[in-house]
Amino acid sequence: MSTAGQDDPPRDxxxxxxxxxxxxxPAAAVIDVAADRRAIVVSRAELWRRTxxxxxxxxxxxxxxxxxxxxWLPNWSDALCWQxxxxxxxxxxIGVNTRYNVDEVTNLLDSARPRLVAVAxxxxxxxxxxxxSRRPGAARHPPRGGRRPRPGPGGHxxxxxxxxxxxxxxxxx
Numbered sequence: 330m331s332t333a334g335q336d337d338p339p340r341d342x343x344x345x346x347x348x349x350x351x352x353x354x355p356a357a358a359v360i361d362v363a364a365d366r367r368a369i370v371v372s373r374a375e376l377w378r379r380t381x382x383x384x385x386x387x388x389x390x391x392x393x394x395x396x397x398x399x400x401w402l403p404n405w406s407d408a409l410c411w412q413x414x415x416x417x418x419x420x421x422x423i424g425v426n427t428r429y430n431v432d433e434v435t436n437l438l439d440s441a442r443p444r445l446v447a448v449a450x451x452x453x454x455x456x457x458x459x460x461x462s463r464r465p466g467a468a469r470h471p472p473r474g475g476r477r478p479r480p481g482p483g484g485h486x487x488x489x490x491x492x493x494x495x496x497x498x499x500x501x502x
Contacts, residue, residue, distance in 0.1 A: 341416050341417075342412060342413045343416055346373070346380065347377065349373050350374055350377045353373065354377075355372050355373070356372065357373075358371050358373040358375070358376040358406070359371045359406045371406045376406060376410065379407075379410045380409075380410045380414050381414075383410050383411065383414035384413075387418055387420070387445070388418055390444075390445060391444065392415070392418055392420050392444050392445060393418055393419060393420065394418065394419030394420065395419065396418070396419075397420065397422075397423055397441050397442065397443040397444060398411065398421070398422050398423070398443050398444060398445050398446075398447070399423050399424075399425050399437070399438060399441060399443035399445070399446040399447070400425065400446075400447045401425035401427065401448045402427075402448075402449045403427050403449055405449075408424070411447060420444075423443060425437060425446075427449060
């Protein structure tokens with residue numbers, strides 16, 4: 330994704346991750362904790378592979394330069410994949426804290442107007458997708474798509490849905 334030399338500072342997040350993969354692909358990048366509490370080591374190469382796949386999927390969904398993507402995920406490696414994948418497309422991620430209540434999430438989503446929202450499924454028994462559907466205005470702007478949760482690492486699952494019909498490019502509110 331970059332032609333910068335290895336001695337130059339990384340241009341962006343994908344360039345940084347790409348350099349780390351080239352330096353030592355099997356090295357641990359992050360450690361996920363599975364639902365059964367066991368540690369799952371995610372290598373740099375695996376994080377890179379998942380990031381490229383997600384970037385491709387986001388591009389097919391119409392995410393591009395200047396778009397906002399909301400990520401309502403715990404500190405799973407998937408949250409990092411979303412950061413790197415969005416950056417690869419010139420988009421940015423707004424993190425949504427899993428402790429936010431409906432009013433806080435509503436305010437955040439109404440302000441940011443993300444193109445897509447990734448929502449954790451079954452995280453600590455919380456139904457974040459249902460919480461999202463209860464927010465004021467949900468009937469006007471329901472999350473679309475994502476009928477089934479997607480598998481993530483360690484048995485974690487998450488939903489992806491479109492938040493709004495229109496784009497919110499950076500600088501336009």
